[in-house]
Amino acid sequence: MGRFIAQRILHAIFAMFVITVVIFGTVRLSGDPARMMISDEAPHEQYLEMRRLLLLDRPIPEQYWRWVSQAAQGDFGTSLRYQIPVSELVSTRLPATLELAVAAYGFTLLLGLTIGVYSAAFRGSALDAGARLLAVMGQAAPNFWLGIMLVLVFAVWLNWLPSGGRGEWRHLVLPAITLGWGPVAGLMRITRSSMIEVLSSDYVRLARVKGVGETSVLWKHAFKNGALPILTFASLVFLGLIRGSVIVETVFFWPGIGLLVLEGVNNRDFQLVQAIILLFSSWVIFGNLLVDILYVYLNPKIKH
Amino acid sequence: MSEEPRSPNADSSHLLEVTDLHVEFQTKTGPSRAVDGVSFYVDEGESLGIVGESGCGKSVTAMGILRLIASTGRIASGSVRLDGEELTELSNSQMRAIRGKKISMIMQDPMTALNPTFTIGYQVGEAMKIHEGVRGKSLLGRVLQLLRLVNIPAAERRVRDYPDQFSGGMRQRIAGAIGISTTPQVLICDEPTTALDVTIQAQYLELLKEVQEQTGVALVFITHDMGIVARMCERVAVMYAGRVVESGTTREVFRNPAHPYTISLLRCLPRLEGVERLESIDGQPPDPREMPPGCRFAPRCPKAQQQCHEAYPEFAPVSSGHHASCFFPGGW
């Protein structure tokens, strides 16, 4: 078990190295930030001065090393656009993104687990068929489209909920549903198939023989056994939600990291973009690492 | 009948009485009558053997009694009376209150019958918690008592262990402890020793007998092994293709078997000296979706005549308390 975890940690470190190189390279290849910072008529000396200021005149490996070692200490440089430290900018925007992701995740779990469990319990029923239809629809609809439709119906036509921005809970409803909708189908299907297998087992039958109530049979005896693949999938879903937040934040003008990175790209604010992509990537890599460790910890077969 | 006051054995002289039970499954290739008119009874302190080859409908009968047929199936007709109460007419919650309390079951495979994610202490105690409201220290005390009764060594330490930390024989004894935890009136044992080796099997049967002597529980003992019937049961019902084809006291059925299927099963028994060649019955029981029109055993019966393929033989008395459905009862 310790060996397995050590191996996973090494993988994660290696993945981080590759990611930093890729991010660094892509940003450098996509254009000259120094040129963007000054007007076209400015003299060549001013351009060189700007390059020096941004350390772009140093050898590439040195630039990379400075960036990585400073990032490791939480220093991501200064935003070219806002002229404040990137770390400060990110940390003011992070709570909004987390709030959205957590709300969306709650929506995904509630819907995905409940529908999954009950469509397994009532396999072949109208509920099961309806759930399958829902799953197909959920996966076919891209979330920007869903977001726009929700705004149209609930904000523009019915005028029940605001169409964008952040504030009270009402602002959170539409973006959370938009973001959380996509993975509902997947979670539902994993839950359903996992539960169907468990529900036909002898020990679930024995629970019924003992007179255990149906809710307890489903959520206690059966779910605990089906939970391993479900939990693994559910953790990956959360990682995915952070990524999906870029689009959803854009649709709803939700002032989180996603919106920030979009602004950064438009402004060629390369320090900012580098930092946020790095943040997203390390989130996914270390998230995966955590999922792996969780999986080992929960799986009695690996543990013993 | 529902207006009548419920008193023990109000309408029936037997503890458990199954009458003309039919269970039907919907399958892709049509309806399947897995249990097609089964009747038997069992009284307090008694053991009834239900014997037959695999696929004859024994487990489905047991699940029918408990009303735990898979969702693709249903009890099509028939009656199950327990202690004077008609189980087929109870609501789901009334039925839940009976399951695990008045009637319980031990399943065939000890490796799959216990939940891998709960401690055995929890699993042994659960029915007592549900039906008797026992909690905390006194629950633990009862669990330990049961585990000792079924000979689990170091019970105090092992209550917190998970099923995969026990051997097959121990797991089956734990399943037995669960079955008797609420001192039910009827305990259905569905081939509880099939997965065990011979010595452990003998110990297990002994244990069940002891429990029966102490509690007076009625045992419905499902098996395909006539040897176990001889050892455990006062009476026996032989099942073939979803029906009871012969029933009577074990002594009478063994001494004077009437149905050729029973005779064939008895010939599969090893003789005491263990030297004689074991016979087995050629062929297999019919698929419940394609039952032969006449006697269901006819395709495999050495005595079958034209008549046997055309009509089903009535379940008729052979001698006092001994019935069989065969046109030409007796050996060949």
Ligand SMILES: Nc1ncnc2c1ncn2[C@@H]1O[C@H](COP(=O)(O)OP(=O)(O)O)[C@@H](O)[C@H]1O
């Ligand atoms: N859930 C089910 N759906 C369809 N057929 C079933 C189902 N369960 C059992 N059967 C059929 O019922 C018949 C009797 O099965 P069973 O009672 O398990 O036999 P056994 O006597 O070995 O316990 C078999 O032909 C089996 O295929």
Ligand code: SF4
């Ligand atoms: S009725 Fe005929 S076929 Fe059926 S068991 Fe008797 S002799 Fe055999």
Ligand SMILES: [Mg+2]
């Ligand atoms: Mg069976």
